[in-house]
Amino acid sequence: MITVHYFARLRELTGKGEESLDRAPLTVEELLDWAETTYPGFGKDTIHVAVNEEYARKEDVIQAGDVCAFIPPVSGG
Amino acid sequence: MITVHYFARLRELTGKGEESLDRAPLTVEELLDWAETTYPGFGKDTIHVAVNEEYARKEDVIQAGDVCAFIPPVSGG
Amino acid sequence: MENRYSRQTLFQPIGQFGQRQLTEAHAVIIGCGALGSAISETLVRAGIGKVTLADRDYVEASNLQRQQLFNEADAKGSVPKVVAAERRLRSIRENVEIRTVLDHVDGPILEEISQDADLLLDATDNFETRLLINDAAWKLNIPWIYGAVVGSSGSAFPFIPGETPCFRCLLPVLPAVNETCDTVGVIAPAVQISAAHQSAEALKWLTGNTSAMRTKLLHFDVWNNTSVEAGISRMKNPDCETCGSHPTYPALHAQSGTQYAVLCGRDTVQIIPDADRELTVADGVRVARQLGMKYRETPFFVEFHAENYRCILFDNGRLLIHGLKDMRTGRKLYHSLFG
Amino acid sequence: MENRYSRQTLFQPIGQFGQRQLTEAHAVIIGCGALGSAISETLVRAGIGKVTLADRDYVEASNLQRQQLFNEADAKGSVPKVVAAERRLRSIRENVEIRTVLDHVDGPILEEISQDADLLLDATDNFETRLLINDAAWKLNIPWIYGAVVGSSGSAFPFIPGETPCFRCLLPVLPAVNETCDTVGVIAPAVQISAAHQSAEALKWLTGNTSAMRTKLLHFDVWNNTSVEAGISRMKNPDCETCGSHPTYPALHAQSGTQYAVLCGRDTVQIIPDADRELTVADGVRVARQLGMKYRETPFFVEFHAENYRCILFDNGRLLIHGLKDMRTGRKLYHSLFG
Incomplete structure (x- = not known):
């Protein structure tokens, strides 16, 4: 099991702050692919893990x- | 083993941010007594754990x- | 000033609905120093309908490093903080309702100014006043938002009657010795972070986003890059004098007679005359003249030097004796001046 | 203004020594919106010797909700942000040295204003300018402090040449679509927390407390009460064009010719004429008169309406066309007005 945390926009998109996944071991890229498939509009190309x-x-x-966290880039100011 | 974290004034007093203790199980009161003995001036009477x-x-x-944290009360403003 | 709140109504949890609720809200902010400056400015900019600002102090040069509503002219003029604050807030937003209370906040005053409040905000610098706010909040069934700061550390938490334990549960005994901004200093970023968390909780409460409110007390240290958050539900005391089943709200009971207090870390003795005694700025001027002392009169107080102590007498009779930590000497000086 | 820094020198890691270092320090703040307002005020109040403020924009009503240096009069007068900021900062502290740059910051400008800087502070609202700051910082061997905010979230991190990977390592490809304050809004407490962390890192660097600087990038959400901190050392790209062994600093190279840009989320096209072309406010007034358009001249720009678009022409020839997101239409309009 791994724990993944969602922040900011991703929290609203997924409707949750965190969840557990029974998929380890997997690469960061695979985790991002999983997220994009599970939550269309995730925007994996610019999200850090x-x-x-x-x-x-x-x-x-x-x-x-x-413990993993998806972190979207922030650009405002 | 338990992990204890020190904040603010206690960080300066103990000279460290955290440490591990091989004393569990123990009560919160016993932990505070240990801290006061180990670090004179700890001020256990008003510190929360x-x-x-x-x-x-x-x-x-x-x-x-x-995982334990000693939290001193903050009153300024 | 069209669209002045557009970036806030675009923020989905607030929206137009939350903005309208803010317009009708009234927050009482107790203390107008570092935290009070920051919180009141944020709420006024956010569009709150009414704020009450209560503070007993005037602006000094050492405030300017972290108290964002004040400038050099305020410090040079020794302008009372609530007066300087109102002036700046008014230039930021003309149509906000501001009520100022230039006084030492005690139980009866706090209950009176909080009658129509939606929220109390703690911006004081001592635990005694926080116990007072805590009692008033529970008696009137209004939430209050704790915030505090010292050095590079700070804390914040919303205390909500019926939801959370109260501040007295957390701190049944006041610390005898306590670090204050006047003993170990304070840096502005720590103030700003505490105040920002308090303002955020205020915005949540006042726009009906109560389920977003924080449930863990935050403690952070911005210099050492640490923070801890912890729930307080286990601290609930069923026999608590504030939030227990038979509350007595002990902090609210007004003391009678003349009150003497050493202001925490300020090197100052404060004397509040008995309610029956009417002492005014004019009395201070008269005494200063009689004794041949130099004095300076402002629209808010008279300053004079008695036995080498700098004294400030406000128009409601409250006297500050600076440079003094000893209550007995303060009492003696007070009686020697005003009988 | 005796003892105005007493609460800061009492803070032991700063002390008298750190305070003296601050007095001699120069920080360049790029952007004077929400973050820039907050950071510049904190540093000026803290006693910094000199600040440079660079911003291309003027105050609008929608800024007032979160940009703490500005008031209603600034918005009504469409005062350039750096001008309004200097005025307020000067009233806060008379003896601070302030240099203002009312311009779109490009490579050559940034390198020039950063020559004698101790630190660059990021208060911009877009990734392109951050890559520019990143290149300038590494080329000049000066740290820069990243800060950003949107909605109720924010980030902060000090990028230090020779110590940390650079921003380009972290974000080699710019996001095509990106949430901005103009699309999803922003609340003031998020601004204040990001800015406070940036100011804290600035105070650490400028007072010689480099070992206290944060080593993990902070990302927080003040509405949902969450935060995450994570180190970035694994992101170091040895072939990075900025911090690799053969840096080219691509963002610094000035574009030649007329530059057209859609300002991120602002519904605005910006046109910067070629360096050889001298376009001034007087030219704008002349054109507006010729075409019989209404215009308003301020000490800093002329505003007129062309084909129903509100245009602002600054004295250095920079033109803003509001209400327009389409570069081609902007280009056409520009040429129809100024040939």
């Missing part, structure tokens, strides 16, 4: 027990 | 694996 409080690369592998 | 993100009562028991 933090794994255990570190921004992860697309090829990084997420293990069972990891 | 949060255990796993809940403010705990003096008689509550802390178990191995719990």
Whole structure:
């Protein structure tokens, strides 16, 4: 199981703040693909994934027990 | 093992942000007594202890694996 | 000023509906220092209908580092904080209703000014006044939003009658010694973060977004990049004098007779005369003249120097003796001046 | 103004030593909207020696909800933001050095104004300008502090050449579609929290407390009471055009010729004439008269209506066409007016 957290726009899109997934191990890219399929309009191309409080690369592998957060970029000011 | 976090003044007093203790199970009161003995001037009478993100009562028991935070009261404004 | 709230009504949880509710809302802000400045400005800019600002103090140079409603002219003129605040807030938004209370807030005053309030906001600098706010909030069944700051740390939490334990449950005994902004300093970003969290909770409450309100007390340290959030439901005391089944609201009971207090960390003794005694600025001027002391009269108070202490006498008889921490000496000086 | 910084020097990590360093510091703040207002006020109140404020815009009513340096008079007068900001900051602290840049910031301008800077502060509303700041910061070896806000969310992080990956490593491809304050709104507390974190990082850097600086990027949502912090070191791209071994700083290269841009979410086309072309307010007035259009001249720009679009021509030739998102129509209108 991995835990994924949704923030800001993604929280509204998914209708939840977090959920558990029984898919580990998987890569960051696979997690993003899963999110885009599950939640159309997710916008995976510009969303970062933090794994255990570190921004992860697309090829990084997420293990069972990891805590992931999807972080959308913020540009206003 | 339990993890304890120090904030604000307590961080300066103890010289650290967190540490691990091999003392569980123990009560909140016992944890505060330990802190006062280990770090003179800790001021245990007015410090709250949060255990796993809940403010705990003096008689509550802390178990191995719990995460504790000492929170000093803040009064300025 | 068309569309001045457009960025706020675009924010979906507020929208046009929440904006209209804000227009009819009244918030009482107790304290107009660092937190009070920031919160009142945010609520006025957001479009709130009415704010009440209560503060007993005047602007000093050392306030300017973090109290955003005030400028150098306010400090040079020793303008009372609520007066300077109203002036700035009025230039920001002409059509807001502002009521100012230039006084030491006690139980009867707080109950009176909170009668038609939707929300109380804590911007004080001491625990005693917070217990007072807590009692008034529970007695009148109005939420209040705790906020506090010292050094680079701060806290915020909404106390809601019927929903959360109260502040007295959390802090049944006041700390004997306590770090204050006057002993360990304070940096403006810590103020801003506490105030922003308080303002956010206020916006949620006043626009009907009560389910979005925070349920964990926030404690942060912006210098050491740490924060902790923790629920307080286990702290509920069923016998609490404020939120228990037989509340007595002890903080609300007015003291009678002359009141003497050492203002927390301010090096100042405050004396409030008994209600029967009518002491005014004119009396202060008369005494200063009789004793041949130099004095300065402003529209709000008279300042004079007695036995090398700088004294400020407000028109409601409240006297501040600066440079003094000893209540007994303060009492003696007061009686020597005014009998 | 004796002791005006006492609460800040009492804060032990700053102290008298840090305060003196602040007095000699120069921060360049790019953008003077919501974040820029808040950050510049905090730094000026904190005692910084010099600030440079760069912004291309003027105050509008919809700014007042969250842009703390401005009031109704500024919005009614369409005063340029940097002008209104300087006025307010000056009343807060007379002895601060303020340099204002009323222009669209491009590479050459940013490099020039940052030559003697200790720090760059990001208060812009778009990613393009952040890439520009990022390139300038790495080229000049000065840290910059990212901050951004939308809705009830915000982010902050200090990018430090030689220490951290750069912004381009984090965001090599700009998002095609992006939520902005003009599409989904923004609430003031989110602005205040982002700005406060940026100001805190600025105070740390400028007072020599570099080891206290945050090492994880903060992302928070003040309405939903959530936040996440995460390190970015794994994002370092060794071939990065900004922070790699062979940097080219692509964002810094000035475009030549007339520049057309749709301002992000503003319903506005901006046209900056080629450097060789000298277009001034007087030209705008002349054209408006020739075409029999109504116009309004302020000390900073001329406003007129052409083909039902509200146009603002600044004295340096920069033209804003409001109510228009289509670059081609903007180009056509520009040429029809000024040939």
